[in-house]
Amino acid sequence: MSNKMWRVVDLLNWTARYFEQHGIPNPRLDAEVLLGHLLEKSRLQLYLHFEMPVFQEHLTPFRELIKKRIEHTPVSYLTNRKEFMSVDFYVDERVLIPRPETEQLVETILTTETGDSQRLLELGTGSGVIATSLAVHQPEWDIIATDISESALAVAQKNAETHAPAAQIRFLAGDLFEPIKAMDPGGEIRFDWIVCNPPYIKKTEWDTLSPDIRDYEPEIALFAGDDGLAVIRRLIVEAPEYLTPNGKLILEIGDAQADAIRTLIDAEPAYCTYELIKDYAEKERIVLASVS
Ligand SMILES: C[S@@+](CC[C@H](N)C(=O)[O-])C[C@H]1O[C@@H](n2cnc3c(N)ncnc32)[C@H](O)[C@@H]1O
Structure with a gap:
């Protein structure tokens, strides 16, 4: 990128072409999002300011963003933003960068008929x-959210403080149900909902993932043993002990895991019903199971 006078339109055209040459999948979109982020303008505003000159104070950091993007740093890590359910979250x-598919998990919970005040564990x-x-969406619900990664929990807490009613979510660190056991050694607490978007990629698939994912997103958020089921298997076995009568376990699963999940749930007598819910691409991506 030379030191000539750059306008928004020239920068977008140049950057999109440069990204394309480096095999970046959505070159124009990424150029717009990154420049918009730097100039604090929406993509629409960029179009409305096509002729606006961009000065050195912005060109220098923009070059840095371009360099990181062609090294495959995900755009959301460069902008520290990802929209989810129409809200801007810090990431x-x-x-893990939240995926649009996961919105369906939330929508399924919100559209399932429940009582007013639910206790939910994520x-x-x-x-x-x-x-x-x-x-x-449900300010009356009592929510506990956990993660094995303390550093992930710090991000979750920051997002909750920004967007949710104060103190509605309690955050606990630890391996699956361990923090619940530690909080309630008597084993009395029960949840109407247990929700999880677990890691579910096979370790053996590591080299098939795009570098954006493989080289940047936390391994602990992606992989679950050689068959991708290491966490889901434990969830299906352990969850019933923590559910109320009629309580529900809802999980996001990988798009080739539905049959394995059926086998796992069929082997657990505690579940009285379950369904596999398809996403917009007609793939079974959510399992919703109820105990009696
Ligand atoms: C696929 S990410 C989902 C993150 C977020 N819920 C979402 O939907 O975008 C899986 C998360 O589970 C956490 N995790 C992995 N193994 C865990 C375990 N054994 N116990 C608790 N959390 C775990 C990871 O740290 C990661 O934050």
Whole structure:
């Protein structure tokens, strides 16, 4: 990028072409999001200011963003933002970047008929998008959110403080149900909902992932043993002990895992019903199971 006078339109065209040459999948979109982020303008505003000159104070950091993007740093880690359920969440390398598919998990919970005041446990909260979105939509619900990663919990807490009613979500660190056991050694606490978007990628698939994911997102958020089921298997076995009568376990699963999940749930007599819910691409991506 030379030192000539750059306008917004030239910068976008140049950057999109440069990203394309470096195999970045959505070159124009990424150029717009990154420049918009730097100039504090929406993509629409960029279009309305196409002729606006961009000066050195912005060109220098923009070059730095371009360099990081062609090294495959995900755009959301460069902007520290990801929209989820129409809310802007803070994200960084400590957490998985929330995926649009996960919104369906939240929507399924919100559209299931329940009582007014539900107690909900989210395991593996990451950036906290699921727990926080549920708190925003259901301010009466009592929510506990956990993660094995203390650094992820710090991000989740930051997001909850920004968006959710104060103190509606309690955050606990630890491996799956361990923090619940530690909080309630008598084993009395029960949840109407247990929610989890667990890690579910096979370790053996590591080299098939795009570098954006493989080299930047936290491993603990992605991989679950050689068959991708290490965490889901434990959840299906352990959850019934923590559910109220009629309580529900809801999980996001990988798009080739539905049959394995059926086998796992069929082997657990505590579940009285379950369904696998398809996403917009007709893939079974959510399991909703109820105990009696
Ligand atoms: C796929 S990410 C989901 C993050 C977030 N809930 C979302 O939907 O964007 C899985 C999360 O589970 C956490 N995790 C992995 N293994 C865990 C375990 N054994 N116990 C608790 N959390 C775990 C990871 O740290 C990560 O934050």
